[in-house]
Amino acid sequence: VVLPTGEVFDDLRKLKKDNTGYDLKNLFVGAEGTLGIVTAAVLKLFPKPKGREVAFAGLSSPQAALEFFGRAEELAGNSLTAFELIGRTPLEFALKHIPGLTRPLQGDLPWYLLIEVSSGRSAEDAKNLIEQVLTAGLDTGLVGDAVIAASLAQAAAFWKLRDELSDAQKPEGGSIKHDISVPVASIPAFIEQGAQVAEKVSKGARVVCFGHMGDGNLHYNISQPVGADKEAYLALYPVMNKAVHDLARSFGGSISAEHGIGQLKRDELIATAPPVAIDLMRRVKAAFDPAGIMNPGKVI
């Protein structure tokens, strides 16, 4: 890390265990350059998995997805490398607007999962694992229907569908975006109450909910009502943000799971985080960068 003084703090160590003084490294990680500029990092590499299987499943509710997640984690452990929750609305947007996508499952289920299992042992092990996981889901009735990608091409197609969900929202008009996380167990309640919150702010607004279920992290975007005026809808941005973020906070959640604070969420962080936390962050900032020259105006 290059510090405001021009000095270099070098912590490029390859240790798994080190208890020598304060953990400065994690203070710089995620500080968005406001304490110093990270110019190098040590990475741990893992071998490429020997087997990888991708499946698409349909379910009746986020609650079923949560229970199924617990079962899948129990069966596959760290081999469960993706568990992506996808609502019906983003799925339909993608199938409508992105050329070349195919509907993975027929039937009329409101929630979907893209599941990936990776095995360091063998291709056969990955295949057995994903079959065990899906069988457990189907046998318990948590999963309504499921399909395992029959080829690398189909696996790629499932992932393409997931990757296009964000772009597929654009033709549907204005979108008010959120990058929230809540405890994994609170995902169903957040989704249920989130729909009410969004409806209250904008009648007919369409919740586009998808995300990394295993991380408790949802890309919770709200598309404008069909036929609404885009500008008028986007004028609701701060009101919708506040409503959704208040809901996330009520679950002990985060208003920035992945993307950071920057300047967009700075005032909100300062207004809503515990004053003690903001005070400590400001003391760190003042101690490291008393002249305030590092990425000024960001984070705090």
Add this chain to the structure above:
Amino acid sequence: VVLPTGEVFDDLRKLKKDNTGYDLKNLFVGAEGTLGIVTAAVLKLFPKPKGREVAFAGLSSPQAALEFFGRAEELAGNSLTAFELIGRTPLEFALKHIPGLTRPLQGDLPWYLLIEVSSGRSAEDAKNLIEQVLTAGLDTGLVGDAVIAASLAQAAAFWKLRDELSDAQKPEGGSIKHDISVPVASIPAFIEQGAQVAEKVSKGARVVCFGHMGDGNLHYNISQPVGADKEAYLALYPVMNKAVHDLARSFGGSISAEHGIGQLKRDELIATAPPVAIDLMRRVKAAFDPAGIMNPGKVI
């Protein structure tokens, strides 16, 4: 965390992803109470493994143990829950001094491993995994001999042997202890050079080397030469510490992998850590605890 002001910093969140400002939590973790007193924590629980297998293996060298570790990790991944390296000297000390222990392997190999595999899938899976791991070790010649615990009692006996290594040193006279870590790949070179370093400080001193190989963390203790005067040997404590710690540092290692700094290693940390790091730690300390009332005299 209760702060020096009496205020409480509450970060009891159950989130897997959160990017809202500075990571204060990891600053308090490992600060040994010098920034505030941690009074509560959130823990993530994992289900008890469905299967667990313990094995004891003999090898010709730490280099063979390192190569075998890579193979075992590749095969068992996160199911590899222990990979404890044990030198011949601590093994013999334990068999000599601790009542009720049995030699796990005959033959005359200089290095040993206690290996544990845990499976969240099934008991059979754990059994298959440990057999695969040991077969890979034996087939490649990295492992000279190995035995899988045939019962829970035998598994407990293997662990008891490991757990008693520290106590078994006491009847052998004075011991100069180190809690070092190095990059996992540097373990063999550290052990080879460590023996020379110890011999140079005290001719005939006996290296008692054991530890968590997968963590790069060795309990690297040096017992006095046979028949030496204990007090005279222990007078070498600072010289031996410096020699071993210098060696660990030369590999980018840590002089405190597990146990922290306290007051014992404070002066050494301040003298040997990069001045920039010490300066940053002192700025954090001054920012959080300007009156210096939290665990004074410790860490920095």
